[in-house]
Amino acid sequence: MNYISRALEDRLYKYEKTYKSILVTGARQVGKSTLLKKAFPDRRYVSLDDPFLEQQAREAGDMFLTLNAPPVTIDEVQRAKELFRYIKIKCDESEEKGLFFLSGSQPFHLMQNVSESLSGRIGIIELSGLSMRECMRDAFNSHFLPTMEYVIERKKTLKKRENIWEIIHLGGYPELQDADKEWNAFYADYVKTYMERDVRELAAVQDLTAFRQFIIAAAARTGEILNFSAIASEIGKDVKTVKNWISILEASGIVYLLEPYTSNVLKRAIKSPKLYFRDTGLVCYLTRWLTPETLAYGAMSGPVFETFAVSEILKSFSNEGLDYRHFVSYYRGRDKKKTTEDGKLQELESEIDLIIEENGVLYPIEIKKNTQAKAITTAAFDVLDQIPGKRRGMGAILCNCPQVGALRENILQIPVWYI
Structure with a gap:
């Protein structure tokens, strides 16, 4: 399979000249190791997936860094948190930039160690799965905004996908871009590896069968306001357990919780976050929509389409080096709004799927799978x-x-492929 260039490569090159250490984080299998190997092929590379190297890094960090002197790339660095103190010492001893490239698939634990040991010494990059732009080899790299200025710039390099449901169903994991890779087998292995490794490391989850039922129940609710009680009732667990397991999915980059827009004026706004899976292919696998055709006409098509659009927008921010958490939110009010279309009175929920805030301006967005848009849906x-x-x-x-x-x-x- 040919390597697909990542939008974050230019930022990596800039960080190499700016920071002594760089951390590339993100979910399992999004391409962190491949990115670092391809972008910096001449650097020494070591992976703590090797049990011997992991033990050495944990028990003799100083010796480990002597044997693997910088400039060096250390993969799966979350496996040896003890190593961070020695990396800090090496950084403080030298004025050189780009000494350590670190990567790992547990953002929450990594960020804890980074904040404790390497604050001010490290540049942090979050790598997502492949964006639609990257899959289409489109070099455009500005974050999405629903404006004519954005549309005009976007159109210059735009490449339309003939069947958008194929890319939604496939998902964004780089390995799946290989036509010979079997979709079902990849996700089966992914879920098994994720639960047997990451879940056990992030939390002491003993009942993996119940956790599997939980992740399926969560996938079936992508795009919905998060209701812990409903999930708990479905899988026969208490709410506290479900909240803990949701935090595991969030910490390992499987889901994103979109927070509601907060304002004292919006007193009747719902305060719970919305749940979105980061990868639509994983959602399809977990909820058993096994082909793009069945997905496009199935009951989950709307939520999965919305999940895809939100995920692509988030990628457009992170691939430009922006923290999307500061830009996006949603709104749903408890009141229903009455509006008229074609002389008929209709009652609609006060809901805005996504709000992008930039420079004091709020850009509201509705997301619909339909081929024809209706202005009435924007009443909120x-x-x-x-x-x-x-x-x-x-x-x-x-x-x-x-x-x-x-x-x-x-x-x-705006067609979804303009994101």
């Missing part, structure tokens, strides 16, 4: 006009429409 966008000190910018419906168009003066329809 008006709620953002109530927020003092903020301005509502251009809104959009992301959908499967054939081209960009104006639904109203301040609302666009």
